[in-house]
Amino acid sequence: MPTNKDQAHWTDEEKEALISFLVEQKISSKMGDGSFKTAIWNAAATHLPERFPNQKGPMKTAEMCKGKVTSVSIHSYINLWCAHSGKHWDNSNGVNIAMEDEEKDFQDWMGVCTRPGNSMHLFKNSGWSLLEGMEVLFPNDQARGTHMY
Numbered sequence: 001m002p003t004n005k006d007q008a009h010w011t012d013e014e015k016e017a018l019i020s021f022l023v024e025q026k027i028s029s030k031m032g033d034g035s036f037k038t039a040i041w042n043a044a045a046t047h048l049p050e051r052f053p054n055q056k057g058p059m060k061t062a063e064m065c066k067g068k069v070t071s072v073s074i075h076s077y078i079n080l081w082c083a084h085s086g087k088h089w090d091n092s093n094g095v096n097i098a099m100e101d102e103e104k105d106f107q108d109w110m111g112v113c114t115r116p117g118n119s120m121h122l123f124k125n126s127g128w129s130l131l132e133g134m135e136v137l138f139p140n141d142q143a144r145g146t147h148m149y
Contacts, residue, residue, distance in 0.1 A: 008064045009057035012129065014048060018065055019133035021047050026137060041066050075134040077120045080113060091127035095120070 025031060025040050041062035048060050060068075082089050088096050097103050110121060 007057065008060045008068075009055070010060075010068055011052075011056075014052055014055070014060075015068065016129060016133070017048065017051050018044055018068060019130050019137070022069065023133050023136045031137075036066075038062065069137075074119055074123065074128055075131065075138060077113065078123075078128070078131070081109065081120060084109070091131050094123035094126050094128070097124050 021044050022031075022036065022040070025036065025043075030036070030040055044065040045060050045062045048065070049055060078089050081087050081095065090096065095102075095106055097106055106124065113120075
C-alpha cells in the first residue's frame with residue numbers, strides 16, 4: 001500500500017477519463033468474467049498520462065487505477081438508498097432533499113449505512129458524473145442481501 005506521499009491525486013476529469021477508457025475496453029469485449037485483466041489496468045495507467053501530462057502527484061499505476069474504480073463505487077450506495085420504499089434518486093438532483101423531514105431521514109440512513117467509502121452525502125442535491133459509466137461497467141450492481149427475493 002502506498003504511503004501518503006505516494007498516493008495519487010485524482011481530478012474529476014481523470015476519474016471520468018479512467019471510467020470512459022474502461023467502458024471502451026468493455027465495449028471492445030476486453031472485460032473478462034466481470035473484471036478486467038491486468039493488461040487492461042496497465043493500459044489504463046498508460047492512457048492517463050497521455051491524456052493528462054501534468055498530473056499532480058505520482059504517476060498513476062495499474063493498482064491505483066483499479067483501486068480508484070473500487071473507491072468510486074458510490075453506485076452500490078445509490079442502489080441501497082433507492083431500495084428503501086419511496087426513496088428518490090436522479091442523476092440531476094441526487095437524493096433531492098428539499099424538506100426538513102427528508103434531511104432527517106437521509107441523515108438517519110447515513111448513520112446506519114456507515115461503511116467506509118460511503119460518500120452519498122456529496123450527492124444530496126446533485127447527480128454523480130460517473131453514474132452512466134459505472135452502470136455500463138457494472139450493470140448488475142444492485143442492492144443485495146440475505147432478505148432480498
